[in-house]
Amino acid sequence: MRRMIANGSLVLTAVAVVALCSLSWAQMTEAEENQRLGMESHIGKLTGHAAAAKGTYRRYCVGCHGVLGDGEGENAQWIDPKPRNFTLGIFKCRSTTTGTLPLDSDLFDTLGRGLDSSNMPSWNPLSAQDRADLVAYVKHFSARWVTEKPGTPIEIPPKPEVTADRLKAGQAVFQKVECWKCHGPTGMGNGPSAATLTDDQNRPIQAYNFHDGNRFKCGTSDEDLYRIFMTGLDGTPMPSWSDNIKPDEAWDLVFYLRSLQPMKSKEKEIARQIGLKPGAPSAAPAPAPQQ
Amino acid sequence: MTSARKRLASSLLLASFFLLFLLCSISDANALPAFARKYGLRCSACHEAWPMLNYFGQKFKDNGYQLMNDRDAPIWQNNGYWPVTMRITPSWHRESTDKVAIDQSGGQQQITAHGFDVGGLDILSGGTLDKNISFLFVLSSDENAAFHFESVNARLDNLFGSPWLNVKMGKFELDNIVSEKRGLTLSANGGGFQLYHFVPVGDNNFLGQIGDNQFGLEWMGHSANDRTRISAALLSSTDGNPDLPGSNSYTGFFAGSHAFEVGKLGTQRVGFYAMVGQAPTNFLTSGGEPIAGGGFGNKTFSREGFNGIFYLGKLDFQVVTQHGSDNAFFATSTAAPGPLPTGARSAVWNGAFLETHYVYNPQLVFIQRSEWIRMSQQAIPGTASNLGNIDNYVIGYRYMPFMTSRAGFAWHNEYSWIRQRGGAPDGTDLTSNSLMLGFDFDF
Numbered sequence: 001m002r003r004m005i006a007n008g009s010l011v012l013t014a015v016a017v018v019a020l021c022s023l024s025w026a027q028m029t030e031a032e033e034n035q036r037l038g039m040e041s042h043i044g045k046l047t048g049h050a051a052a053a054k055g056t057y058r059r060y061c062v063g064c065h066g067v068l069g070d071g072e073g074e075n076a077q078w079i080d081p082k083p084r085n086f087t088l089g090i091f092k093c094r095s096t097t098t099g100t101l102p103l104d105s106d107l108f109d110t111l112g113r114g115l116d117s118s119n120m121p122s123w124n125p126l127s128a129q130d131r132a133d134l135v136a137y138v139k140h141f142s143a144r145w146v147t148e149k150p151g152t153p154i155e156i157p158p159k160p161e162v163t164a165d166r167l168k169a170g171q172a173v174f175q176k177v178e179c180w181k182c183h184g185p186t187g188m189g190n191g192p193s194a195a196t197l198t199d200d201q202n203r204p205i206q207a208y209n210f211h212d213g214n215r216f217k218c219g220t221s222d223e224d225l226y227r228i229f230m231t232g233l234d235g236t237p238m239p240s241w242s243d244n245i246k247p248d249e250a251w252d253l254v255f256y257l258r259s260l261q262p263m264k265s266k267e268k269e270i271a272r273q274i275g276l277k278p279g280a281p282s283a284a285p286a287p288a289p290q291q
Numbered sequence: 292m293t294s295a296r297k298r299l300a301s302s303l304l305l306a307s308f309f310l311l312f313l314l315c316s317i318s319d320a321n322a323l324p325a326f327a328r329k330y331g332l333r334c335s336a337c338h339e340a341w342p343m344l345n346y347f348g349q350k351f352k353d354n355g356y357q358l359m360n361d362r363d364a365p366i367w368q369n370n371g372y373w374p375v376t377m378r379i380t381p382s383w384h385r386e387s388t389d390k391v392a393i394d395q396s397g398g399q400q401q402i403t404a405h406g407f408d409v410g411g412l413d414i415l416s417g418g419t420l421d422k423n424i425s426f427l428f429v430l431s432s433d434e435n436a437a438f439h440f441e442s443v444n445a446r447l448d449n450l451f452g453s454p455w456l457n458v459k460m461g462k463f464e465l466d467n468i469v470s471e472k473r474g475l476t477l478s479a480n481g482g483g484f485q486l487y488h489f490v491p492v493g494d495n496n497f498l499g500q501i502g503d504n505q506f507g508l509e510w511m512g513h514s515a516n517d518r519t520r521i522s523a524a525l526l527s528s529t530d531g532n533p534d535l536p537g538s539n540s541y542t543g544f545f546a547g548s549h550a551f552e553v554g555k556l557g558t559q560r561v562g563f564y565a566m567v568g569q570a571p572t573n574f575l576t577s578g579g580e581p582i583a584g585g586g587f588g589n590k591t592f593s594r595e596g597f598n599g600i601f602y603l604g605k606l607d608f609q610v611v612t613q614h615g616s617d618n619a620f621f622a623t624s625t626a627a628p629g630p631l632p633t634g635a636r637s638a639v640w641n642g643a644f645l646e647t648h649y650v651y652n653p654q655l656v657f658i659q660r661s662e663w664i665r666m667s668q669q670a671i672p673g674t675a676s677n678l679g680n681i682d683n684y685v686i687g688y689r690y691m692p693f694m695t696s697r698a699g700f701a702w703h704n705e706y707s708w709i710r711q712r713g714g715a716p717d718g719t720d721l722t723s724n725s726l727m728l729g730f731d732f733d734f
């Protein structure tokens with residue numbers, strides 16, 4: 001009987017130790033947090049300090065992203081898509097290659113711009129210093145910033161002149177790499193795979209509808225769209241195509257997708273002149289994207 | 292230790308614990324419910340301290356109650372979403388005036404009244420009707436639940452995709468960057484800004500009150516980040532009263548400001564405003580009563596000044612100045628065409644206030660306001676130069692023990708003191724003060 005009790009106690013103790021250890025792995029210890037609050041960000045001449053942003057984060061961000069930066073703020077349950085979990089150190093909008101950490105300036109730009117198709121507004125009314133401090137504070141949530149350096153920014157070649165041939169070539173790229181599977185044959189976000197898309201936390205996610213506005217998740221310019229192809233949107237099913245399509249092809253794709261958008265544009269006008277219609281899906285197999 | 296000392300020590304210890312508990316219980320803060328419920332943001336995202344806006348909240352308002360993402364139109368909201376907020380403040384307050392004319396002795400004496408009471412109820416609804424079409428109405432009651440429209444307007448936002456083109460029509464708060472409607476003071480003598488409602492002694496022009504909501508049409512434009520703002524409004528000279536009671540006369544209100552960053556101090560804003568208008572001094576009557584629209588003898592008035600909001604870490608300073616002038620007919624309460632009293636001239640004054648907030652965190656804010664108005668020219672020569680001058684001081688704090696994105700609640704404590712030179716029945720100075728402790732809540 002005593003042995004049974006002793007064994008039981010041992011098991012319980014082991015379970016408790018494992019549970020406590022898991023807890024400490026999952027969350028920062030106070031010492032770790034204090035250390036990471038020394039985190040800095042560097043954007044141009046600005047230097048952000050994580051410790052300086054504690055109050056700002058609690059004022060503006062904590063309701064969605066949570067005290068621990070895990071995306072579990074009090075409003076998270078009502079929000080779709082869910083707020084970013086900063087502890088993972090995975091970000092959609094980067095200028096760096098897929099799988100790598102973004103530059104400080106990428107996070108700074110995201111704060112100032114906001115994220116389309118989400119609850120994340122533009123925080124550009126905050127001072128540049130406040131935003132730089134917030135970038136450092138966002139970084140302090142993930143150990144990745146301690147052990148890794150940000151990736152290398154991709155190069156964006158100068159934008160070529162848009163022509164009818166380039167629009168047609170862009171449509172061919174759209175077919176070739178099977179953008180239509182998620183974004184739909186006409187770019188309306190209703191491809192055959194669209195209903196099954198999930199993010200890296202297995203939550204349903206919608207493909208972008210190019211007919212639904214002029215803003216993308218990570219910006220509004222042609223260069224922003226180019227960058228999205230080449231870096232991918234980490235944490236989502238949108239892969240990086242940097243190893244599969246050439247820079248010229250990426251620009252062609254930019255021009256073609258611009259012709260699908262509702263606002264007036266040179267691309268839309270050329271597409272109208274040459275009678276370019278969003279194409280039917282091609283049977284040609286797509287090259288495997290870089291994951 | 293003597294027993295008295297022990298009692299003192301115990302009391303101090305107890306007080307320390309209470310203070311510690313108070314400070315420890317202050318954690319996070321949230322937002323005004325109608326918009327907070329829509330966007331899932333905390334009150335503190337838009338309010339420096341509810342209801343005073345911060346730069347993000349000001350931009351949200353200037354964008355037509357929109358965050359400018361794709362979730363602004365009501366089509367994105369749950370069908371059950373109903374953008375309504377109600378605000379009321381039950382309180383205990385004490386009002387004291389040092390010289391009140393009384394019948395019993397034919398003289399004057401100090402009157403002090405105190406007790407439990409309630410202020411009026413505000414029912415607010417605002418938001419978007421569609422992307423870039425916004426609205427606001429505020430139904431306000433007095434303490435006897437007699438309602439009036441405090442605000443009712445619709446706004447076309449970002450016309451042609453430009454933040455510089457926003458047009459609003461209806462009854463609205465003038466574009467005062469230091470907003471009285473979003474003020475943090477509530478007591479009888481400290482609740483309003485004297486500068487926004489000043490009328491010289493003997494003057495009957497109540498139409499130049501820049502703190503009153505007015506009927507009109509406003510164009511407003513701002514830069515993408517809201518750092519630069521400018522507006523012009525054409526107002527009916529009715530001081531916001533319905534049914535066109537005036538003389539088909541109009542008033543213009545113009546405002547502009549620019550904000551700039553000063554390193555780690557924060558973002559500072561400086562601006563100006565000007566109100567220039569004319570209004571009737573005389574009315575056609577029927578049965579002795581003024582006929583609506585039958586005003587005539589229009590005369591002019593003006594108010595202009597500078598304003599600014601300055602941050603110094605957790606401290607912020609709001610400054611407003613004013614130079615005001617009323618035509619001699621207003622200033623002497625003379626119906627045009629006269630005759631005016633001998634030597635009558637315009638009434639002219641200058642004033643300023645400085646309001647300071649120490650925002651310990653969005654849930655606890657300490658407030659002071661000091662306000663001074665000085666007559667620089669009396670309408671009737673020979674009048675005491677300081678007649679009607681005002682000094683007003685307010686101190687207080689607001690503590691919000693909780694806030695969620697569903698409701699707001701503040702424990703409000705405030706003391707205010709005001710003196711008007713020559714305002715007593717016997718022509719001496721009139722002084723009054725207010726003490727208020729209230730629960731200010733909205734849902």
